[in-house]
Amino acid sequence: MRVPVSYSFRNLWTRRLTTILTAAGMALVVFVFAAILMLAEGLQKTLVDTGSWDNVVLIRKGSQSEVQSGIERLQASVIETQPEVAVGEGGRRVLAKEVVVLISLAKRGTDKPSNVIIRGINDQSLAMRPQVRLAEGRLPRPGSAEILAGRSVAKRFAGTGIGETLRFGMRDWTVVGIFDAGSTGFSSEIWGDADQLMQTFRRQAYSSVIFKLSDPSAFDAFKARVEADPRLTVEAKRESRFYADQSEVMAKFLRILGVSLTIIFSLGAVIGAMITMYAAVANRTAEIGTLRALGFQRRSILAAFLMEALLLGLIGGAAGLFFASFLQLLTISTLNVQTFSELAFSFTLTVGIVWQALAFSLVMGFVGGVLPALRASRMKIVDALRTG
Amino acid sequence: MRILKLFFRNAFRHKLRTGLTILGITIAILAFGMLRTLVNAWYAGVEASSANRLVIRNAISLVFPLPLAYKDRIRQVEGVTLVSWGNWFGGVYIEEKNFFPNFAVEPRSFLALYPEYLLPDMQRSSFLSDRKGAVAGKKIADRFGWKVGDTVTLKGTIFPGNWEFTIRGIYRGKDRSVDETQFFFHWEYLDETVRKTAPRRAGQVGYYIIGIANPNLAGEVSAAIDAAFKNSLAETLTETEKAFQMSFVSMTEAILIAIQLVSIVIIVIIMAVVANTMAMTARERIGEYAVFKTLGFGGRFIAGLIFGESLFISLLGTAIGIGLTFPVAAAFHDYLGTYFPIFFVEKETVLMGVAAGILVGVVAALFPTWRAVRIRIADGLRRIG
Numbered sequence: 001m002r003v004p005v006s007y008s009f010r011n012l013w014t015r016r017l018t019t020i021l022t023a024a025g026m027a028l029v030v031f032v033f034a035a036i037l038m039l040a041e042g043l044q045k046t047l048v049d050t051g052s053w054d055n056v057v058l059i060r061k062g063s064q065s066e067v068q069s070g071i072e073r074l075q076a077s078v079i080e081t082q083p084e085v086a087v088g089e090g091g092r093r094v095l096a097k098e099v100v101v102l103i104s105l106a107k108r109g110t111d112k113p114s115n116v117i118i119r120g121i122n123d124q125s126l127a128m129r130p131q132v133r134l135a136e137g138r139l140p141r142p143g144s145a146e147i148l149a150g151r152s153v154a155k156r157f158a159g160t161g162i163g164e165t166l167r168f169g170m171r172d173w174t175v176v177g178i179f180d181a182g183s184t185g186f187s188s189e190i191w192g193d194a195d196q197l198m199q200t201f202r203r204q205a206y207s208s209v210i211f212k213l214s215d216p217s218a219f220d221a222f223k224a225r226v227e228a229d230p231r232l233t234v235e236a237k238r239e240s241r242f243y244a245d246q247s248e249v250m251a252k253f254l255r256i257l258g259v260s261l262t263i264i265f266s267l268g269a270v271i272g273a274m275i276t277m278y279a280a281v282a283n284r285t286a287e288i289g290t291l292r293a294l295g296f297q298r299r300s301i302l303a304a305f306l307m308e309a310l311l312l313g314l315i316g317g318a319a320g321l322f323f324a325s326f327l328q329l330l331t332i333s334t335l336n337v338q339t340f341s342e343l344a345f346s347f348t349l350t351v352g353i354v355w356q357a358l359a360f361s362l363v364m365g366f367v368g369g370v371l372p373a374l375r376a377s378r379m380k381i382v383d384a385l386r387t388g
Numbered sequence: 389m390r391i392l393k394l395f396f397r398n399a400f401r402h403k404l405r406t407g408l409t410i411l412g413i414t415i416a417i418l419a420f421g422m423l424r425t426l427v428n429a430w431y432a433g434v435e436a437s438s439a440n441r442l443v444i445r446n447a448i449s450l451v452f453p454l455p456l457a458y459k460d461r462i463r464q465v466e467g468v469t470l471v472s473w474g475n476w477f478g479g480v481y482i483e484e485k486n487f488f489p490n491f492a493v494e495p496r497s498f499l500a501l502y503p504e505y506l507l508p509d510m511q512r513s514s515f516l517s518d519r520k521g522a523v524a525g526k527k528i529a530d531r532f533g534w535k536v537g538d539t540v541t542l543k544g545t546i547f548p549g550n551w552e553f554t555i556r557g558i559y560r561g562k563d564r565s566v567d568e569t570q571f572f573f574h575w576e577y578l579d580e581t582v583r584k585t586a587p588r589r590a591g592q593v594g595y596y597i598i599g600i601a602n603p604n605l606a607g608e609v610s611a612a613i614d615a616a617f618k619n620s621l622a623e624t625l626t627e628t629e630k631a632f633q634m635s636f637v638s639m640t641e642a643i644l645i646a647i648q649l650v651s652i653v654i655i656v657i658i659m660a661v662v663a664n665t666m667a668m669t670a671r672e673r674i675g676e677y678a679v680f681k682t683l684g685f686g687g688r689f690i691a692g693l694i695f696g697e698s699l700f701i702s703l704l705g706t707a708i709g710i711g712l713t714f715p716v717a718a719a720f721h722d723y724l725g726t727y728f729p730i731f732f733v734e735k736e737t738v739l740m741g742v743a744a745g746i747l748v749g750v751v752a753a754l755f756p757t758w759r760a761v762r763i764r765i766a767d768g769l770r771r772i773g
Binding site for chain 1: 404405408409411412415416418419447448449450451452478484543544545546548588619621623625635636638639640641642643646647650653654656657658660661663664665667668672727755
């Protein structure tokens with residue numbers, strides 16, 4: 001015969017203060033666990049969404065990011081003539097020779113500077129990136145000192161709102177438009193005319209060449225041929241891979257930090273649950289004796305106490321997740337150590353994380369409850385009844 | 389004395405429960421200490437910087453160089469005693485995970501500006517006279533098993549190619565706040581090679597570091613230097629070394645704040661655990677407290693009893709936790725020294741841990757005390773379990 005679930009539930013209810021304290025401890029652990037998974041997920045999602053699978057990025061061999069890279073005009077022209085480059089409207093090649101540099105800008109409201117990516121684009125850059133669209137204002141006129149700011153940049157950095165100006169390289173640059181790139185890395189960039197920017201920064205070389213493949217499956221052959229070409233010293237990557245690689249170090253750091261914190265925290269919470277459950281068992285010795293005398297089996301007692309511990313864990317887990325879900329409203333912006341530039345990303349809650357967090361809270365409840373429940377189920381009827 | 393014995397006896401009436409609680413506190417204090425130390429490690433560069441040094445970089449951002457020609461004009465600015473320059477080289481040793489900071493520097497002025505890098509005289513002169521020579525910190529030398537005279541090849545990420553260096557010296561820090569994982573070589577070696585491969589990039593330096601005579605005049609000297617290059621192709625931004633290092637810290641501020649928050653959260657969690665233990669203990673002993681009251685002991689005595697026990701448990705856990713922080717920090721340093729070259733437990737961290745322990749003990753006792761003191765004798769005696 002099974003002990004009804006309501007027995008476990010009402011036991012928790014009777015000891016409200018203890019239940020709340022224990023569940024609160026677990027809720028905090030689950031909160032931290034979920035928060036860090038959400039952060040790492042958000043970071044990766046941002047950088048993975050940034051690239052498209054059928055675009056190819058070429059940077060100089062050995063350089064790890066676009067900022068470090070340099071591709072001479074001659075080399076860029078060689079790449080431009082490759083047969084894999086897709087041909088778009090009006091017979092033009094869907095290829096952009098871009099220049100990417102960092103500029104140091106002050107955040108709004110403070111004078112703390114941070115590095116922002118400024119990307120020199122050409123007329124194909126927008127066409128190649130369907131996730132980027134103009135949200136406000138207009139596109140810069142080619143050949144002018146006009147720039148577009150990404151939504152996250154415009155929000156956080158001084159002088160990047162529409163109509164405002166930035167001064168660098170002895171010129172004033174007017175922001176004529178804001179572009180929205182969703183939750184991608186492009187939202188943390190400023191775009192301007194490539195030739196104008198190169199002139200301003202006295203650069204002769206492009207940073208990267210990006211193009212759309214006419215046949216997405218031709219990438220491997222292209223990569224092998226281009227990297228073996230003696231005229232070129234470049235490295236080719238699919239754009240999606242290129243950006244995913246850039247989130248690697250940060251995501252790994254966040255995960256290591258998160259996992260080690262969660263392990264330490266969960267030890268604390270498990271101990272809390274164990275104390276609570278041991279006390280629950282000790283206080284109810286006579287009750288357990290009575291249950292046994294009524295004919296409930298050891299197995300049923302074990303199940304009832306485990307159920308209580310699992311419920312405790314579940315309450316904590318649900319509460320923790322509830323509060324963690326509000327984090328989605330937050331946007332974090334921090335320096336990506338691999339590109340050395342500011343990147344904005346938000347906490348992202350996925351179904352996978354929900355399941356992981358709930359499973360984790362149940363495991364905590366189980367580990368905390370299994371020893372006390374075993375103790376309860378092993379009691380001898382006579383002894384238990386006598387202690388009351 | 390007798391009351392201490394009472395705390396002790398009371399605390400260990402439920403050996404298992406108290407043991408678990410102490411274990412919980414130990415873990416929390418240990419985690420708290422480690423997180424604080426991690427935050428301190430973040431600030432290590434700021435702490436190690438000297439008030440006598442200013443950093444000059446391109447006003448647009450760090451990735452833009454400054455012409456070498458600036459050095460003479462900087463030297464003329466009043467208050468400047470020494471001018472040194474260098475480049476962040478960003479070389480990779482065999483593979484990316486072997487990261488360590490490596491710089492091309494002007495060696496003579498560099499060593500003069502950084503007296504905290506200790507180099508034996510023999511190694512110093514052999515480093516200065518070998519253009520392909522390099523100096524490595526003790527920690528990376530140990531890590532890769534480098535000895536003086538070894539050849540080391542770095543793969544350039546910013547400056548393409550494979551670069552060969554001969555280790556001519558291994559420096560040690562003057563104290564433990566000095567980063568011993570850096571790698572320095574002659575700026576001229578870099579410049580000469582670049583002149584052959586990419587002539588346009590020659591004669592450019594990444595940053596200048598200057599020594600000033602009077603730290604109180606740092607503001608004036610910075611303004612004078614920046615004014616000298618105003619409206620030129622490469623405008624400068626001069627700041628104290630501390631401010632320069634701080635700008636890196638503030639760029640990763642979000643993560644730092646998160647870690648600091650978490651270190652507080654863990655104290656709150658453990659507070660809940662201990663408060664729970666104390667609440668249970670007090671609930672079980674309500675009858676006893678009523679007996680105490682019947683015997684004529686006042687509410688203050690009962691409060692003292694609960695507070696004493698709570699503090700006893702939390703401080704015992706705190707002591708073990710702090711005791712463990714040192715070996716764990718040392719192990720952590722051995723394991724993750726690449727990311728955090730400076731990682732040691734500061735006295736302040738220990739004091740904060742003790743304060744947190746006392747706080748937990750006091751807060752945990754508050755509610756049960758309130759209950760135990762308030763209860764009427766008859767109710768207390770009547771109450772069951």
